[in-house]
Amino acid sequence: MNIILYGPPGAGKSTVGKELAARLDRYFVDSDQLIEKRAGRNIPQIFLQLGEAEFRRLESAVCAELAARTNMIIAVGGGALLNPNNRAALERSGPVICLRAEPNELLVRTASTTRPLLNGDNPAEQLAALLKSRRLLYDSFPTQYDTTGKSVAQAAEDIVALIAPQTLQVNAPGLEHKILLGYGLLESLPAILEEHGLTGPTLLVTDENIARHLPITTRSGQLPFTTLPAGEQHKTLDTVRQLYDSFLEGGLDRSGTVVAVGGGVLGDMAGFAAATFMRGLRWVNAPTTLLAMVDASLGGKTGVDLPQGKNLVGAFHPPSLVITDPLALNTLPEAERISGLAEVIKHGIIGDPALFESLEASTAFGNLAQLRRAIEVKVRVVEADPFEKGERAKLNLGHTIGHGVESASGYRLRHGEAVAIGLAAETWIAEQMGLAERGLAERVANTLKHAGLPTRAPGLDPASTRAAMSNDKKKAGGALKFALPKRLGEVAFGVEVDEALLLEALKAATKE
Structure with missing residues (x-):
């Protein structure tokens, strides 16, 4: 496994990377320095004499080479991961930590360097433009670390803690x-x-x-x-x-x-x-x-x-x-990763409002801290009710309708996609019953959409969906039992829903 450091110029990729390598007894490599070695020129000369296109070709070759190796600390040049193939290769080889810093500090750190993208009459303006153009890319990495005001030693220590098993x-x-x-x-x-x-x-x-x-x-x-x-x-x-x-x-x-x-x-x-x-x-x-x-x-x-x-x-x-x-x-595949976010959103609704709110703001998910929070929600529920005699039914939120939708679709929908549709529909039902606080259904639906998840399954037959729900193992005494949200962090379970209201929800969820 490698550890990859990424981020804007001056964020500390090379200096922190060398310190990490020393602490973890790994080999450090700077992708830009390796490119220079391969080309026999420094980076400004490559840009000037060979052009940016040739630089990016060399960059991709170096990324592929480094991704095939292991036990390394890799500092990756700022534009390298704009290329999705470079990003995919390196992410498969190890965690990517995106280093950030305040613009003024980045300017101070890069003042004495010759970086082609900041080598002009107004470095501050060029840096601002660079940060703006790459903000969404930088934000898309789940593991972030701000080096502003941090010593190299402190940054390395913190990053070791971020990725520790x-x-x-x-x-x-x-x-x-x-x-x-x-x-x-x-x-x-x-x-x-x-x-x-x-x-x-x-x-x-x-x-x-x-x-x-x-x-x-x-x-x-x-x-x-x-x-x-x-x-x-x-x-x-x-x-x-x-x-x-x-x-x-x-x-x-x-x-x-x-x-x-x-x-x-x-x-x-x-x-x-x-x-x-x-x-x-x-x-x-x-x-x-x-x-x-x-x-x-x-x-x-x-x-x-x-x-x-x-x-x-x-x-x-x-x-x-x-x-x-x-x-x-x-x-x-990206669609499979997005599908899994439905369960994370569900866990936020059940027992971690801050987790839900983080997904309202950003769908960059997958670092150790985020995964642990999502896992801990389920662990707490399971520990309280190991064999599904009561409270564990909270985990069925979104699944009663979700399983019906999934079955009625002939399993063309991914499980997470069906659960997302179930979450939206069941939260709407809870609000119509006066069980959920006003506005929760819209908030849940917007968060699902923000994550790239569906909230409806157009074209499915509501009657077939309802029939598929009849075989749900969560029935008791012949009646379907729902887990329905009251507010973020609080879910009622064992709730019976009026048949007319359920059919109205299914019609809305399957409307063309």
Whole structure:
């Protein structure tokens, strides 16, 4: 794993990077200096003699080269990550920390340097224009650090703390397990298993989407693995039967461990297979999607779908360990990452108003602190109600309608997209019932839209959606029970909704 420092000229990428390298015993490289070495010219000469286009070509080649290496501190030139291919390559290799500083301090730090983009008659004006043009790019990185007024030593110390791995403990009786949260953990998967006493026969279970990233994300050549077809449509008992065959072929016995590396669907299936094979095997969940990291991997619920509905067959079977590596998020298509934000927004509504408010302001999400906050919301609820006898029903917010929408769409909608539609509709219902404070429905809908999530599913049939909801496992006494928000941080559960109001909400949610 690498650590990448990015940001405007003068933010401290090189000076702080060298200090980080010394503290962490890593090799430091400045991408601009490497470009100069490759070109045999300094950067002003490259711009003057070869042109900016040639500089950017060299820059892309250097980014690809550095991304293929590991255990480095990389200072990246200010324009390098404007190129999405450069950004994607480097983000897959390690966390990017975007360094910022006040403009006046940036000017002081760059006064004695020769930087082509600030080399004019009015550096202050040029810097202001540069910062304005790149503000959205800089803001898009989840991990930010302001070096204004900070010594190099202090900045390095703070950044080490920002990216240090963390451990959370789930203390729910009968569901106790640890959650490891940190960058690059999947690279060390075999060592982590051994460190936690998970020895014996091991089988890594993944799907077709993740399998092509395994050499990048797990370095797990030592672990035998099996690959399942990807997608909710394969979350069936037939697929679980395939897993049983793989367990037998792999020699798994009661001392063995199943390691699930993938999204929520994969984790649910592998966990259920582990729960039922030989009356229970140990298993490890290594979620690779945002939705799985903040929701599906937590709480010990496993299961598969039936044609009549989602998760109708399942078991509580907690993993021995959850291994959450945010670098896996960089293997996702953008639409999949956005889909996961629905669960983060849901957690903000349920138990962390500040988390919700942060997503109102910015959808740059994925650093350790943000992930921990989203995870902790669910952990608190699970610890209060491990086996879904009461309060844990709060977590169903958005899911009663969401599951109906997802099923009625033939699973063309991603789970997070369906949950987003459910959140918008159920918050509207709560407001119409006088349960939610006025304006909450609009606020939730606007936050979902800001994140790039849908709030309606035009063209779906309301009656089919309602019929799909009839098989929801959250029914009690034949009646659907909803979790509905009152305000940020407070959710009522076990709420029955008038059928006419529910149908009105479904018509609005599916209107063309």
